[in-house]
Amino acid sequence: MTAIELTDNEFLRQFEATFDDKMAKIEYSLQERKIFLTKISMPEGTEGHMNDFIVSVFNEVEDRNISLVPTSPEIAKFMRSNRRKYKKLLPVGINI
Template sequence: MEAMAAIELTDNEFLRQFEATFDGKMAKMEYSAQDRKIFLTKIVMPAGTEEHMNDFIIAVFNEVKEREISLVPTSPEIAKFMRANRRKYKRLLPVGINI
């Protein structure tokens, strides 16, 4: 597995989505913020950039961790990633939430 390239993550608060560019195309992860939680509701990967989805999710998870808030993955793809990496990211989930 090759090292993850640095991803320039943008938080577009107006559209409530994280954005990153892969191969000249913009990927988006929509969210809804409430109290000290962020609900990750949808991920959109442009055609041809799907192989970067895990890197994008990791970048968003790291951003959430830096903000010291909890995340709730409501998108099926993000929840699947969380389940596959439960040990590493379990602390990001709010108390009482199991994925």
Template sequence: MEVKDNSFARQFETTTAEGLITIEYSLQERKIFLTRINTPEEFKNEEFIDNLIKTILDNAIEQRLKIVPTYPRIVQFFKKNPSYKELLPPGIRI
């Protein structure tokens, strides 16, 4: 999966057969706030979304950034994948 960081639009982007999928973010003080997931209406592949989130989190690990999930679908991902909870900044509990 190829994920592009469109820093001008502040979103991670990838393209599927159904269209463009984006995860909007805000970068503040070495933290990435994941604020929204945008998908085409007909897109229903939850496993693809999980893989997209994993790719973004793996990139954050490489850059030594913390993640603040503010979008419910991303919070749900952290609950299902406790191995990524180390990316949460101190004081953030899910």
């Protein structure tokens, strides 16, 4: 995995990372002890960094000790593909 400098833009409620001078974003909604990842935006030409970006966000969520609910189709697909590794991030009763 490539080292990614992740920024949490709390004002815009999105995680940001820059790849090849282009900003990628994962928008979120924070409710109680859950973070809902609602949308991912990868600029053209940066799609190859998407998995590393998602992993960085998942690691940040884990460090904050909160639950994660992937509502974006791309993030939910990543979660399903890596279910064993990230299942512990899901709130009780939520299956992806």
